[in-house]
Amino acid sequence: MNPATAMYIIQALHGLAYGMLLFLVASGLTLIFGMVGILNMAHASLFMLSAYLCYQVLAFTNSFWMSLFLAPLITACLGLLLERFFLRKVQAHGLGHIAELLLTMGISMVIAESVKSIWGTESLVISIPPSLDGLASFAGIHYPIYRLFIIGLSFCILALLVTVLYKTKLGKIIRATASDPGMVSILGINTPKVFAGVFALGAWMAGVAGVAAAPMLTVFPGLADQVGMDAFVVVVVGGLGSLLGAFVVSLTLGELNSFGVQFIPKLAPVLVFGFMAIVLSLKPNGFFGEGDH
Amino acid sequence: MKVLNVKGYLFVLTLLMMGLIFCNNCIAFQPLAGDIETFNPSFQYFDEDADDVIKIGLLWPFSGPAAANGAIYWLQIGWAVHDINTQGGVMVDGKQKKIVLIKGDTQMEPAAAKRAAEKLCLQDNVDIIMGSTGSHIAAIGQNVAAKYKKIFVNMASYSDTLMDQDKFNKYTFRTCSTTSMLANGLAHFYANRPEKDFYILCQDYAYGHEFAENFVQALAQVRPDARIVGKDFHPLFVKDFAPYLSKIQGANAQVIITADYTPDSNNLTKQWDQLGMTIPLAGPFVLNPLALQSIGEPYGKGFVTVQSCLLDLDKPGNKEFALAWNTQWKRWKDPLYSTNLFQWTGSTLAQATIGTYWLMHVIEKAGELNPDKIVATWEGDQTIIFGNLYSMRACDHQAMFNMHVSEIEWPNDYYEKSAGPIKVTAIPAEKIVPPPPKGLKNCQ
């Protein structure tokens, strides 16, 4: 293959890998917003916490697969507790976004400090599991297996999510609750339970992303801010609450990142926020937003 | 008159000779002569209200997102201070005075930094301030310190412009290197090496640009046939370096020059390994044990690191320093200090320790804590620490010393299970220290 073409394919794959990782974080965030109307500032902290848990489980069991199973589970449980004991109470105050913002920001600060006290402030040593290490070769292109694994894993979760949301009765209930919780609860469905379930699901996805990212990125206390900001941009630009929007924008951002580096490296720092500012100026509710919440 | 028999005479002679050996510099303390075994960075307590002590304020982020950075300097400076204190202290005003460290928490925010610096000067009444990570924070620190006539020792901020006409004041000294010294040192290292195609990947930040410019200039002088095959400046805190690295692979570079620091440098190293790259990285912060361990064997063999104080194990005192440090590290249980990052000293971990030893030598020579006396003594001072000569340029208060460059080797007999700098090349100070900034009164 022509080296230039190979390079573009590789760059496209890089964009896909990071975009899909971003999607895993952002989809949970947007799902929670769409359902509960909460802008969860602590979402990225859950993502980071899961990466740290991955390290801990690895230290105990030495199995990446075990940590891929356990860490998101613990994160989801934590998400459930947060929803039940904090967010639900605050929502009852009826103060809207600003209260939830302060609350979730407080939670993210507590998580960040706890992580620092338990695991220290330096980055942790997490290597790629041996079974996924190395390069895959096809048609003259060499690409890291682990990145392909991330792409595959994210698509699996996307498929799972879409199936649950659009093909099952549970999904119907969830979507109905999102659009009119009052009506659904009249129908005899326990809406708080549905809310809690969705929150846990969002946290679980952040957890999966955290474990997937741990060997690829650097696990240190600033990880949440690093990825959180990007996820935030994705959710806002895609339209708060829109899963499709999050998907499209995650990939766009990923590719914009790769090809931006390739062709217009001087603009790379401005790219993300410039993109956000332009899109929001034209469409204040994002690409797929449905008006105001 | 048989007051002394032969044995007694010999005894007195031996005592005298030993005295001569120990007092060849006639200073009261020697690096590593103290009771370093009792040092633990997590348990350093100082009596801030004690009389007759030398008070040093540390202006670093000790809380908030950048707290890790403060911890590193608390450890380094604490080491030297503990060493000196257990030897009795520093000879000042005819008395041996112990050193007391007081934290001034900048939280990495300018407003908090100013508050902290003022508290150190006015409330804690420190004699000296050491600082500070972040050039904008250091600028505030040196300005406040000068206002209250306190010595400010810059041990962590590399920006060349910190000592220029606008910001220089006579109470500020810099014991660490400048960005240009690092870049020049690296360029001189490549003067006699086979590699000649370089790709520059730095942070899109004043520091990154400064490093790149200086490297290119110095390289053009010492290696006219070298080529810069590409140059990229990336934003701070890049999550995924893969696009940059693939681009570099396509550019046929032989070395990647990068001035990145953590977390960027760690991410870069990890993703460099994931893409199966073989083009070595070279820069001041590529020798990070945590990043190198996570990429597995051969732990970044072939990387090139440049630092002011890489320990050259053949030089006197260096091996002892490294071993004493490593022995102590095994006792530190606090997660803050127990990671492999702190396993071996040298590189960035020794810089402020050496700076502290130097400062204390200067204070001892000055014999008093009067800032003007210290300034007069330090200007032009020359001191040897761990076999390296450190001299203070009188006109702009920039420390001059050899820069050390080394290829990282693995396996080696020395650094347990990790790659390390074994064959250290010293680049002489006169080749790498930039000329004093124009416009300074004393420099003309």
Next chain:
Amino acid sequence: MAGNIKKLVLGFILLGAIGIAPRFLGIISLNMAVELAIGALFAVSLNLLLSYTGLLSFGHALFFGMGAYVMGISITYMDGITLIPAILMGSLAAGLTALIFTPLLVRVTGTAFSMLTMAFGQLMYVLCIKMRGITGGEDGLTLFDMPLLSVPGVFSLDMTDPATLYYTVMGVVLISIGCMWYFTKTPLGGVQAGIRDNAQRVEYLGFHVSASKAVIFIISGTFAGLAGCLAAIFQQVISVDGFLRINVSFMPIMAIMIGGLGHFLGPVIGTIFLMFLNQMAMRYTDKVELVFGIVFIMVVMYAPYGIHGLWVKARIYWGIFRHRKGALGKEERT
């Protein structure tokens, strides 16, 4: 009427206290008071927007930084400029920036407004790092040779003297907060509260919702810029970290929330509380963020209307308690 007199007396006592404070306070406390006043002005300017139009800006640092940078740049690059024109240029530049953004911002509400302001704020942050030729990048601009605050032939003040700086900042902040308070009492200010509660109804009444939103946005931006100028004079170093980072935007939001939503002086109380908390936390622990996090959680959970809300609640309970006690007393007598 009696209440008004009480308030007036209280105001004068406070004014007197501010006036004689430098006699009793050391430099550290004076500088803390200056920092507090600047923070309070910034928070009140944001609160003007939030409490009176319901618009929450996540990017108010944009104006804060704009003011500081324009002032700093004019001092650095224009020889012989004194401080007053520099400050005016800074605040006006911030107001002008707000004016430029109004066509975009007035048509969005709620979360979209917050997001859009955040996007512009972040964009400004990265742009300022990029344009290091003018802004000095992350090293920032240093104003160590601070020009005098002077009107030639009338007066001349040295801003590096702590007491002079204190009086100047206090004066400017008090006048600015007074101006904003006065504004909320004008008919236009009154309309704002109506917009917050029900924009459509206000439109039916014949007021231009977008125009009045724009006016308040510009006023808020101008005063935020003024706060930025004062902060720059105080810190003498203008850096992206200190003036444009997202935390700079979040601090006043915290102050408003903790002080009490919907109260004009809530942010002032909030700023004082946050400063106090920071000092206390730093004295006893390295884990300042943990303390802040827990306090934020507690405030939202148990005092959603902040300190002002607690005060109102306490007064109500006190009233009930007194009433009950009175009633009990009567019962006992009968």
